Amino acid sequence: MLSIKNLCVSIEGKEILTGINLEVRPGEVHAIMGPNGSGKSTLANVLAGREGYEITSGEITFEGEDLFELSPEERARKGIFLSFQYPVEIPGVPMVTFLKTSVNEHRKFKGEKPLTAGEFLKLMREKKQMVEMDTELTNRSVNEGFSGGEKKKNEIFQMALLEPRLSILDETDSGLDIDALKIVANGVNALKSPGRSTIVITHYQRLLDYIIPDHVHVLYKGKIVKSAGRELALELEEKGYEWIKQENGN
Amino acid sequence: MMNAITDAADLSLMYLARYREAADRWMKETPPVLHRNRETAIREFLRQGIPSKKNENYKYSPLQPYFSWEYDFQHSRNHVDFQLNEVFQCDIPQLDTVLMLVMNGWFHSLNSERYELPPGVIAGSLEEIAAAHPGLVEPWYGSLAEPAEDPLVALNSAFARDGFFIYVPRGVRVEKPIQVINLQEAEHDTFVTQRNLVIVDPGAEVNLIICDHTLNANRYMVNDVTEIFVGKNARVDVCSVQNQHNRAASVHSVFFRQERDSRITSHAVTLHGGMVRNNLKALLNGENCEANLYGMAFIDRKQHVDNSLQVIHAFPNCQSNQHYKNVLDDESSGAFSGRIHVLRDAQKTNAYQRNNSLLLTDKALMQTKPQLIIEADDVKCSHGATVGQIDEDALFYLRSRGIEESRARLMLMNAFSYEVVQQIAADPLRDRISELVDKRLRGDVARCHECAYRCDC
Numbered sequence: 235m236l237s238i239k240n241l242c243v244s245i246e247g248k249e250i251l252t253g254i255n256l257e258v259r260p261g262e263v264h265a266i267m268g269p270n271g272s273g274k275s276t277l278a279n280v281l282a283g284r285e286g287y288e289i290t291s292g293e294i295t296f297e298g299e300d301l302f303e304l305s306p307e308e309r310a311r312k313g314i315f316l317s318f319q320y321p322v323e324i325p326g327v328p329m330v331t332f333l334k335t336s337v338n339e340h341r342k343f344k345g346e347k348p349l350t351a352g353e354f355l356k357l358m359r360e361k362k363q364m365v366e367m368d369t370e371l372t373n374r375s376v377n378e379g380f381s382g383g384e385k386k387k388n389e390i391f392q393m394a395l396l397e398p399r400l401s402i403l404d405e406t407d408s409g410l411d412i413d414a415l416k417i418v419a420n421g422v423n424a425l426k427s428p429g430r431s432t433i434v435i436t437h438y439q440r441l442l443d444y445i446i447p448d449h450v451h452v453l454y455k456g457k458i459v460k461s462a463g464r465e466l467a468l469e470l471e472e473k474g475y476e477w478i479k480q481e482n483g484n
Numbered sequence: 485m486m487n488a489i490t491d492a493a494d495l496s497l498m499y500l501a502r503y504r505e506a507a508d509r510w511m512k513e514t515p516p517v518l519h520r521n522r523e524t525a526i527r528e529f530l531r532q533g534i535p536s537k538k539n540e541n542y543k544y545s546p547l548q549p550y551f552s553w554e555y556d557f558q559h560s561r562n563h564v565d566f567q568l569n570e571v572f573q574c575d576i577p578q579l580d581t582v583l584m585l586v587m588n589g590w591f592h593s594l595n596s597e598r599y600e601l602p603p604g605v606i607a608g609s610l611e612e613i614a615a616a617h618p619g620l621v622e623p624w625y626g627s628l629a630e631p632a633e634d635p636l637v638a639l640n641s642a643f644a645r646d647g648f649f650i651y652v653p654r655g656v657r658v659e660k661p662i663q664v665i666n667l668q669e670a671e672h673d674t675f676v677t678q679r680n681l682v683i684v685d686p687g688a689e690v691n692l693i694i695c696d697h698t699l700n701a702n703r704y705m706v707n708d709v710t711e712i713f714v715g716k717n718a719r720v721d722v723c724s725v726q727n728q729h730n731r732a733a734s735v736h737s738v739f740f741r742q743e744r745d746s747r748i749t750s751h752a753v754t755l756h757g758g759m760v761r762n763n764l765k766a767l768l769n770g771e772n773c774e775a776n777l778y779g780m781a782f783i784d785r786k787q788h789v790d791n792s793l794q795v796i797h798a799f800p801n802c803q804s805n806q807h808y809k810n811v812l813d814d815e816s817s818g819a820f821s822g823r824i825h826v827l828r829d830a831q832k833t834n835a836y837q838r839n840n841s842l843l844l845t846d847k848a849l850m851q852t853k854p855q856l857i858i859e860a861d862d863v864k865c866s867h868g869a870t871v872g873q874i875d876e877d878a879l880f881y882l883r884s885r886g887i888e889e890s891r892a893r894l895m896l897m898n899a900f901s902y903e904v905v906q907q908i909a910a911d912p913l914r915d916r917i918s919e920l921v922d923k924r925l926r927g928d929v930a931r932c933h934e935c936a937y938r939c940d941c
């Protein structure tokens with residue numbers, strides 16, 4: 235589904251990703267862990283198509299297509315979804331307008347008729363229940379005045395509405411209370427199917443108790459330095475990153 | 485026809501010549517109240533001259549280039565033989581208004597039907613009402629618009645013949661908005677002078693919608709002056725929708741005088757226009773007044789919009805808000821200068837001013853000049869100006885949800901203006917303006933109506 239080969243990325247001349255290789259097959263859950271500043275969000279942003287990064291070498295294909303040929307909106311419509319580490323507030327753009335536009339752009343891409351206002355509200359109600367999203371929040375502008383946890387919930391709410399093929403969750407668990415964490419995990423698991431894959435970026439093993447990863451990778455200084463099964467997450471929780479750093483000559 | 489006259493002195497002398505050629509006739513034809521100040525006014529115009537860059541008040545909008553064309557002057561009323569409904573159809577179904585027409589500065593009473601207005605309300609042609617009821621006009625006319633303070637006001641006062649007049653008697657609430665359509669349509673390039681007067685007695689309420697349109701591609705220079713007197717505890721809302729073509733230049737000067745406990749709300753919505761200068765002066769002349777002055781401008785190509793405000797707090801416990809937003813595309817330019825003047829006795833004044841601009845290109849230019857003059861000590865005043873670009877993070881967020889870039893930009897531009905659009909109190913009008921803004925931002929010409937003419941040039 236997703237194939238990253240020798241990806242090198244720099245920002246303003248500074249190398250951030252230094253040769254990433256990653257294969258994500260349909261139905262798989264991959265966890266990416268790693269110390270602060272190691273390049274996890276950079277990787278997520280590059281996958282979603284954010285500008286401002288210089289791709290110095292490497293390639294990414296999604297379902298066989300060269301990702302670099304696609305704009306962020308095309309990637310989204312083809313099924314890539316990024317749950318942002320820091321979702322932005324957009325005062326003046328009502329949540330409902332935003333969500334409806336987004337859902338209907340996806341439908342248009344698939345050759346489906348746009349939802350009517352009534353149909354959309356029904357869909358929204360259903361998904362809202364799923365992630366226990368407060369109606370008061372969907373009456374506001376996008377993320378406006380949302381608490382840290384509410385913003386994260388809103389990301390999962392959007393994911394539930396759009397039903398992506400590849401979800402990239404960038405620290406969706408940080409800032410969530412224990413109940414919200416379960417709700418978010420349930421949201422992710424509800425979407426789980428043989429055709430859908432997930433990349434979970436996290437610092438904590440706890441989320442991985444709910445969203446069981448098939449593979450765990452450690453990103454360090456812009457490279458995946460270790461990959462293993464879910465036991466790696468437990469090991470990291472216990473021992474921290476020092477041993478990884480030592481193994482990699484720091 | 486397109487002789488550009490360049491010498492500044494010659495230029496004002498040309499306007500003097502135009503004045504002289506009509507003055508005798510005005511002496512005979514116009515009611516004395518309109519005539520009494522002409523001579524002083526034309527002298528004031530000559531003394532100050534047509535504003536160039538050197539004129540501090542017009543430094544962002546020198547007017548000489550617009551005065552240098554050879555214009556026709558319509559010194560008398562032309563017969564209009566069309567039905568307003570034929571060229572103009574208000575497509576705001578829920579917006580039920582009392583419609584009035586002013587063409588090239590002349591008020592036209594459409595088939596002289598009676599307007600659906602409450603008893604006692606007088607609305608119509610300034611010239612006719614000044615002749616029929618001089619007592620209604622004399623105490624007010626020219627008492628706010630001071631020729632010595634502005635050469636355009638001086639020129640208007642020298643040339644004034646007609647415009648709209650509205651009088652709302654004590655305690656009367658005019659339910660339906662009064663919508664004045666100012667049309668420009670002449671066979672040649674034309675200089676339009678329009679003079680309006682609005683008197684709202686104590687406790688009365690009125691809502692004005694003023695739409696400016698050019699109906700053909702000729703060059704127009706519009707110079708209008710509106711004096712609005714707001715009595716004790718009265719409410720006045722004015723929404724001005726400016727939609728003229730690129731060859732039109734307009735200078736609108738609006739003066740408010742508020743008595744105690746009154747409230748005004750003004751919206752200047754500039755959707756299109758070659759050069760638009762909005763002068764607004766509000767005198768808060770009694771305790772506990774509120775003045776809400778909003779504006780938004782959406783311009784592109786080489787258009788220019790300049791909002792110049794003066795708010796004068798003369799009494800204690802008043803509040804004023806100025807909030808203006810501009811979206812500037814291509815090589816367009818904008819200016820905002822807002823002066824808040826709090827006089828010595830105006831304690832407990834709250835005066836706010838904000839000006840935010842969104843520049844869509846590197847070539848668009850915005851200039852702002854706030855000015856606070858505060859003579860009282862117990863006041864709250866603030867001003868802030870921002871000039872920025874589209875928020876790239878927000879844009880990426882929208883796009884990452886599958887929303888086309890152009891559409892995402894549009895959503896963000898609409899969001900930018902939303903804060904000001906939202907301040908329009910009347911629902912149907914607010915929705916209509918919001919729709920017009922959206923259309924404008926999409927790049928469709930936002931005609932406020934299904935106008936039979938295409939004036940996008």
Ligand SMILES: Nc1ncnc2c1ncn2[C@@H]1O[C@H](COP(=O)(O)OP(=O)(O)OP(=O)(O)O)[C@@H](O)[C@H]1O
Pocket residue numbers: 245246250268269270271272273274275276277319
């Ligand atoms: N726009 C930018 N300009 C300069 N440096 C940047 C920029 N964006 C990211 N970086 C740098 O790139 C490195 C990787 O950042 P990134 O956000 O990808 O880390 P991360 O692994 O997600 O960290 P965290 O766990 O703290 O979220 C950091 O050193 C960061 O400072």
Ligand SMILES: [Mg+2]
Pocket residue numbers: 274275276319404405
């Ligand atoms: Mg990060």
